[in-house]
Amino acid sequence: MRTQVGIIGAGPAGLLLSHLLHLRGISSVVLEKRSRDYVERRVRAGVLEQGTVDTLVEAGVGERMLREGLPHHGIELRYGGAGHRIPFEKLVPGRAITVYGQQEVVKDLIAARLAAGGDVRFEVEDVAVHGLDPASGSGPYLTFGGERLDCDVIAGCDGFHGVSRPSIPEGVLSIFEREYPFAWLGILAKVAPSSEELIYTRTERGFALHSMRSPTVSRFYLQVPADAREEDWPDERIWAELKVRLESVPGFTLATGEIMEKGVTPMRAFVTEPMQYGRLYLAGDAAHIVPPTGAKGLNLAVADVRVLTEALAAYFADGSTALLDGYSEACLKRVWRAQHFSWWMTTLLHTFEDDDPYARRLQLSYLDYVTSSEAAATTLAENYVGLP
Numbered sequence: 287m288r289t290q291v292g293i294i295g296a297g298p299a300g301l302l303l304s305h306l307l308h309l310r311g312i313s314s315v316v317l318e319k320r321s322r323d324y325v326e327r328r329v330r331a332g333v334l335e336q337g338t339v340d341t342l343v344e345a346g347v348g349e350r351m352l353r354e355g356l357p358h359h360g361i362e363l364r365y366g367g368a369g370h371r372i373p374f375e376k377l378v379p380g381r382a383i384t385v386y387g388q389q390e391v392v393k394d395l396i397a398a399r400l401a402a403g404g405d406v407r408f409e410v411e412d413v414a415v416h417g418l419d420p421a422s423g424s425g426p427y428l429t430f431g432g433e434r435l436d437c438d439v440i441a442g443c444d445g446f447h448g449v450s451r452p453s454i455p456e457g458v459l460s461i462f463e464r465e466y467p468f469a470w471l472g473i474l475a476k477v478a479p480s481s482e483e484l485i486y487t488r489t490e491r492g493f494a495l496h497s498m499r500s501p502t503v504s505r506f507y508l509q510v511p512a513d514a515r516e517e518d519w520p521d522e523r524i525w526a527e528l529k530v531r532l533e534s535v536p537g538f539t540l541a542t543g544e545i546m547e548k549g550v551t552p553m554r555a556f557v558t559e560p561m562q563y564g565r566l567y568l569a570g571d572a573a574h575i576v577p578p579t580g581a582k583g584l585n586l587a588v589a590d591v592r593v594l595t596e597a598l599a600a601y602f603a604d605g606s607t608a609l610l611d612g613y614s615e616a617c618l619k620r621v622w623r624a625q626h627f628s629w630w631m632t633t634l635l636h637t638f639e640d641d642d643p644y645a646r647r648l649q650l651s652y653l654d655y656v657t658s659s660e661a662a663a664t665t666l667a668e669n670y671v672g673l674p
């Protein structure tokens with residue numbers, strides 16, 4: 287078998303890349319380890335930047351998102367007994383975010399790929415990358431389940447735990463990473479949101495986030511110890527802790543309901559440089575991950591794919607490699623801005639065990655600054671809605 291672009295992974299990065307390439311007349315095959323049902327049900331974050339929304343609409347996969355997604359024009363920072371709104375409409379006019387679950391984006395992309403006759407294969411075992419070394423003479427190809435797929439280019443969109451990054455020879459990549467000493471426990475609950483906007487809360491007991499998915503479904507996160515297990519957190523304990531942390535301003539009552547999904551996410555940051563080797567290009571979580579406090583993971587994946595699509599379109603049009611050669615450099619500027627923003631939001635809002643009273647005062651002082659200075663609030667707002 288042969289295709290122009292062999293894509294590993296059917297997350298948002300791989301599926302969107304396949305679809306954008308199709309719109310440019312470029313063929314691809316997507317190889318996904320998990321089942322379609324599994325990837326469509328996997329609950330992840332759900333904040334889309336304006337640029338992400340625009341990309342999905344332009345690609346013709348934004349119809350349901352525009353109908354069911356929830357546009358937001360601000361967020362609340364809650365700490366010290368009060369809530370403070372960061373008003374996007376005032377600070378970054380014309381820019382907003384849309385709350386729409388990542389697995390809904392994935393469902394829409396899979397439906398669009400299949401409707402267009404796209405080749406997306408699920409439950410594909412033992413995908414392996416070959417022929418990356420330009421000296422190998424064979425050109426890049428993928429093997430899986432006894433088959434071979436020759437490609438002009440391979441896109442590694444297989445997430446943090448995928449096979450594409452480890453197939454790059456030792457010594458080529460520089461890795462930058464940070465592990466945070468805590469995790470997030472996330473839940474999806476059958477209950478109307480208790481707030482119209484997202485609430486990011488800092489308390490002495492740790493961080494909490496109130497988000498939502500629809501008028502009847504809410505999403506919450508709690509800062510928990512890094513070694514927390516789901517078993518440690520029966521539903522009653524989760525609601526009790528969410529209540530203590532979120533009911534920290536007068537007059538706010540948290541509505542509770544049936545918990546439909548529960549999961550612990552480690553908090554870490556990771557960047558690989560460069561994001562390419564030979565004719566293999568990494569995109570999304572395969573190349574970088576951020577702690578979710580800034581809601582940047584999915585948006586970075588979409589941004590990578592936009593850059594890669596342009597580079598591949600130029601390459602397949604006339605063989606020019608300038609954009610492909612500059613792919614990594616073009617992506618890494620945005621990647622590092624998002625790394626910094628995600629670190630900043632995380633540091634601002636979480637409790638760190640080894641923080642002394644001085645460090646905690648600094649944190650509160652910074653929060654006061656962000657919620658009282660227009661310049662500081664604009665820094666948060668323009669990064670949150672997404673830089674151009």
Ligand code: APR
Nearest residue numbers: 295296297298299318319413444445448570571583584587
């Ligand atoms: N072979 C085939 N597929 C694989 C392999 C493999 N060896 N390893 C992983 N995969 C698949 C995973 O099952 C997953 O469906 O690759 C896909 C990667 O998708 P994501 O993890 O969703 O990564 P990405 O598409 O880059 O999207 C980034 O996902 O983790 C969130 O916060 C992150 O929102 C961001 C988004």
Ligand code: PHB
Nearest residue numbers: 331332497578579580581
């Ligand atoms: C979510 O709704 O899942 C969500 C929202 C904001 C974040 C992270 C996750 O910062």
